[in-house]
Amino acid sequence: MTERTGIRPEQAMKMLRTMRTIRQLSERIIPLYPKDVMETPVHLCIGQEAVSAGLCIHLRDEDLMVLGHRTHGPALAKGLPLKSLVAELYGRTTGCSHARGGSMHVYDGEHGIPGSSAIVGGNIAVSVGLGLGRKLLGSEGIGVAYFGDGATDAGVFWESLNFAALKEVPVLFLCEDNGLSNVMPKSEHMFADPARIAGEFMPVYRADGTDVLSVYEEAGRAVAQVRESRGPAYLHCTTKRWMQHQGVLEDDLPYNPIDPEKDCPIVRFEEFLLRTRLATPGELAAVGEEIERDLDEAFAFAEASPYPDPEAMEV
Numbered sequence: 001m002t003e004r005t006g007i008r009p010e011q012a013m014k015m016l017r018t019m020r021t022i023r024q025l026s027e028r029i030i031p032l033y034p035k036d037v038m039e040t041p042v043h044l045c046i047g048q049e050a051v052s053a054g055l056c057i058h059l060r061d062e063d064l065m066v067l068g069h070r071t072h073g074p075a076l077a078k079g080l081p082l083k084s085l086v087a088e089l090y091g092r093t094t095g096c097s098h099a100r101g102g103s104m105h106v107y108d109g110e111h112g113i114p115g116s117s118a119i120v121g122g123n124i125a126v127s128v129g130l131g132l133g134r135k136l137l138g139s140e141g142i143g144v145a146y147f148g149d150g151a152t153d154a155g156v157f158w159e160s161l162n163f164a165a166l167k168e169v170p171v172l173f174l175c176e177d178n179g180l181s182n183v184m185p186k187s188e189h190m191f192a193d194p195a196r197i198a199g200e201f202m203p204v205y206r207a208d209g210t211d212v213l214s215v216y217e218e219a220g221r222a223v224a225q226v227r228e229s230r231g232p233a234y235l236h237c238t239t240k241r242w243m244q245h246q247g248v249l250e251d252d253l254p255y256n257p258i259d260p261e262k263d264c265p266i267v268r269f270e271e272f273l274l275r276t277r278l279a280t281p282g283e284l285a286a287v288g289e290e291i292e293r294d295l296d297e298a299f300a301f302a303e304a305s306p307y308p309d310p311e312a313m314e315v
């Protein structure tokens with residue numbers, strides 16, 4: 001774990017809170033999901049929380065981030081209210097996409113989430129367009145494309161790098177590389193390292209995506225580069241997926257071994273916070289308890305919210 005960072009205690013606690021919210025939401029979903037109370041597939045982010053938390057602490061509402069199919073982590077970290085996400089999972093009108101989207105199609109205009117795409121790579125060009133729009137409109141905001149290693153196989157990824165570099169678009173390409181595209185390991189779907197090739201087009205940053213301080217530092221540099229140059233940058237974060245691609249079962253692929261201590265961004269960060277006396281054991285416990293209360297409220301809100309009128313759902 002990177003220890004040299006001059007992180008402020010409130011930033012550290014904010015990132016911990018974000019990671020724990022993503023994790024504790026996933027842990028609530030696991031036993032409920034088989035009961036069919038949620039009207040959506042779910043792609044959980046357990047093990048990957050540090051990427052969203054370490055990036056989004058540097059982003060503002062005016063920065064427009066378009067997500068892929070694994071939305072819960074980045075959406076919550078960017079500011080989507082927990083209630084709004086849980087209600088969407090439950091298919092209720094109070095959900096962030098008014099029950100029209102489910103887990104893979106989230107929207108929050110207020111917090112700079114113009115949408116997400118279940119078409120792998122579909123969000124990348126859109127983020128470039130939004131980044132260009134920010135620049136043309138004179139906004140200080142940037143575009144952010146948040147995608148997985150699987151999306152770098154798509155032609156649109158390469159076109160987007162080229163266009164963003166050529167036209168100097170303020171957009172950050174964030175690759176959350178969990179080494180898997182569904183059940184396919186990276187070695188079988190990726191011929192060359194996309195981050196190395198991205199270096200031909202723009203500045204490239206690399207972070208250990210299981211270490212929130214590493215992401216925090218590198219994302220800070222990458223976001224500042226985009227903001228100040230009004231041109232693109234690429235950030236590659238390696239991480240690990242603990243659950244199966246979709247659903248609530250643990251991954252059991254022999255080529256994706258997980259060490260629940262060493263690979264856990266939350267365990268690692270809590271150890272750091274205690275060691276450096278940025279937090280006490282009591283403070284850490286209080287964060288978890290507060291999130292449990294927020295989750296109680298969010299699930300009660302979702303369950304009490306109405307289903308949409310079928311006629312209103314017609315297009």
Ligand SMILES: Cc1ncc(C[n+]2csc(CCOP(=O)(O)OP(=O)(O)O)c2C)c(N)n1
Nearest residue numbers: 070118119120148149150151178180181182
């Ligand atoms: C264009 C397209 N091709 C294939 C799929 C099926 N598919 C859904 S998710 C996925 C894997 C994506 O892997 P990655 O981008 O690394 O994201 P991760 O699931 O690892 O977060 C695939 C192939 C799809 N949704 N869209």
Ligand SMILES: [Mg+2]
Nearest residue numbers: 148149178180
């Ligand atoms: Mg992947």
